[in-house]
Amino acid sequence: MTSWGDFRRAEPAFADLSERILRRGIALVIATLRADGAPRVSGIEVVLDDAGGDTELSFGSMPGARKGSDLRRDPRFALHAAPADQSGGDLGDGDLKVSGRAVLQGPLSGPVTGDAFRVDLTEVVWTGLNDERNRLVVRWWTPGGGMHEVLRE
Template sequence: MTSWGEFRSAEPEFAELTQRILQRGVALVIATLRADGSPRVSGIEVVFDDSGPATELAFGSMPGARKGADLRRDPRFALHAAPADQSGGDLGDGDVKVSGRALWTGPLSGPVTGDAFRVDLSEVAWTGLNDARNRLVVRWWTPSSGLRSVERE
């Protein structure tokens, strides 16, 4: 299992960029798998929990929500943070995609009820523009291959 903290230790600058994008306040979308295998997308918010030995990327699901039921049955997910400003085709800081497995950690603690999950990372990807803003850049990290990058016209 790979925590966000392990990712951050392996690639601190890339983790800082992707975490900033995930926390910038733009709506996030998570894709889960329904019982019949078809995809479901839902809005979601994430938190970075520093209370344990490693920082965890975590999120919750309201009581009875289908995304929580989906994840308890099949923990695979993909999370997407779209570019903040797409007016005029600008990617701004870019977008981030995170995929992995959502591990159920029990009921949410505190005043909000529901299910709590933490993330076992399998990939973190960023798509944006190069410094000259004339090429698309894709950077992605996996626990087995580390950080890779390609540029496209």
């Protein structure tokens, strides 16, 4: 199991950027797998929680929601946070993709019902522009492979 806290300890600057993107209030989309293997995308909100001494990335699913049943059957998912402003071709802070496995934690706590999931992280990918804004930069981190970067024209 790789928590968000494990990622944060391994790459604190990259984790800061990733968290800023996840918290900026732009709609997030999660991809899950249907029973027949076809992809399904759904809107989602995430929580970065420091309770218990280790940062966890988590999310919920409403009762009877298809994404929750998808994840209970096959926990693999991909989460996408699109660039904040694409109207002028500006990537701003860039976009973020998070992949992993959703680990069912039981019922959501609080006034909302549904299922609570935490993330077993397998990959974090950021795509944005370099400081000169003349090259596309792709950075990614995996638990076993560490940090990588590619510059593109």
